[in-house]
Amino acid sequence: MxxxxxxxxxxxxxxxxxxxxxxxxxxxxxxxxxxxxxxxxxxxxxxxxxxxxxxxxxxxxxxxxxxxxxxxxxxxxxxxxxxxxxxxxxxxxxxxxxxxxxxxxxxxxxxxxxxxxxxxxxxxxxxxxxxxxxxxLGEVLDIQWHEEIELNGQPWRFAYLNTGVPHVVHFASDIESFPLLAIGSMIRHHEAFKPNGTNFNVVKLHHTHIEVRTFERGVEDETLACGTGVAASALAASVLHGLKSPIQVHVKSGDILEVNFTLHHKKPQKLTLLGPxxxxxxxxxxxxx
Known part of the structure; x- marks a missing residue:
């Protein structure tokens, strides 16, 4: 109503x-x-x-x-x-x-x-x-495909890139039980990303698509989808794990977004985001x- x-x-x-x-x-x-x-x-x-x-x-x-x-x-x-x-x-x-x-x-x-x-x-x-x-989505900036920080005394590996806003992308085999709120908040406020912080995405790979959950800076919580996070996750899945564009991305809401791009020496170009x-x-x- x-x-x-x-x-x-x-x-x-x-x-x-x-x-x-x-x-x-x-x-x-x-x-x-x-x-x-x-x-x-x-x-x-x-x-x-x-x-x-x-x-x-x-x-x-x-x-x-x-x-x-x-x-x-x-x-x-x-x-x-x-x-x-x-x-x-x-x-x-x-x-x-x-x-x-x-x-x-x-x-x-x-x-x-x-x-x-x-x-x-x-x-x-x-x-x-x-x-x-x-x-x-324009030019992708600040690309770091292989980064590592210390989190809870342990090394934490991830990709970092800016698809309009900054995103950390981490791959996991089980994202449903992944402690997104706890880890996302720690990453968002980590010393390595000060003063502005970063968004955090956890990604599960499939042969034909990926699944993504996102902790959004500014919302300070998980959202049902994040367009720039979906794009960052798809690019990381392509460069680090060989998925080909276009990449279908399944988000928390159950919807599917499509990310299209080309790669030139691991540098993304012509990045677009399509969805409902x-x-x-x-x-x-x-x-x-």
Missing amino acids: PVESMIASYPANEKVMKSEKELSFAKYSGAGNDFILIDNRSPHELNWPLIAKQLCHRKEGIGADGLILLELSDRASFRLRFFNSDGSEAEMCGNGARTAVHFAASLGIQTKNFYTLQTKERILEARLKDQGIEIS VKRLFDGVFTLSV
């Missing part, structure tokens, strides 16, 4: 409100990654980090992994700002960007099924396809300003 109205936040001891502002939103899922999307093309000068924390709260808000603002751009079809559920602003979000393309189309931003997206650091491309929405997007509901929330 659509959310009709919601109070974002009022201090318990506040008796008089100066004013109220209503904002429309759409709630989306990108392969299980859920987001609140707001049309901010007529900019609202608000405390977006605080609003993101309030709206994304699973018990006292709408509930989401992140908040996405769609804004005007003089360099692309539109500009995106990504806020994690803890209020931090992210450089990029793969599944979030895919949901934003669907949202843009619903707002009447039509470019014959082809869009360009301005993120904090990149200009990306996106296409609407029968199988879902596909986005390019669902518009869950629309609503309006009210906040005091």
Whole structure:
């Protein structure tokens, strides 16, 4: 059922409100990654980090992994700002960007099924396809295929790469019983990745596909999918274990994402992410300003 109205936040001891502002939103899922999307093309000068924390709260808000603002751009079809559920602003979000393309189309931003997206650091491309929405992820940075740190007094081996945001990729034979929250939190805050931290993915290899679970920085928990993490995991599976593009990636939600790329001397190129997007509901929330 659509959310009709919601109070974002009022201090318990506040008796008089100066004013109220209503904002429309759409709630989306990108392969299980859920987001609140707001049309901010007529900019609202608000405390977006605080609003993101309030709206994304699973018990006292709408509930989401992140908040996405769609804004005007003089360099692309539109500009995106990504806020994690803890209020931090992210450089990029793969599944979030895919949901934003669907949202843009619903707002009447039509470019014959082809869009360009301005993120904090990149200009990306996106296409609407029968199988879902596909986005390019741009250049892969900071690639380290064979890394090792000490964790709980033991050596810990992994791949590290930035597919828009930083990711650690670790392979395991059993990812269902893998202690993702404990290990993910330790890796995310490890000295080796300070000051900004990293996301963590644990991957199970199959002959024709991979399975991935992800602990996301900024959400500080496991998410049902992570687009940039899926891409990082697929690249590591190809370079380190010989899987060929395109790679099907099974995520926690049960959905399947497809990662396409080419490799040149182990350097990824033409990296794209394709998968399903669902518009869950629309609503309006009210906040005091």
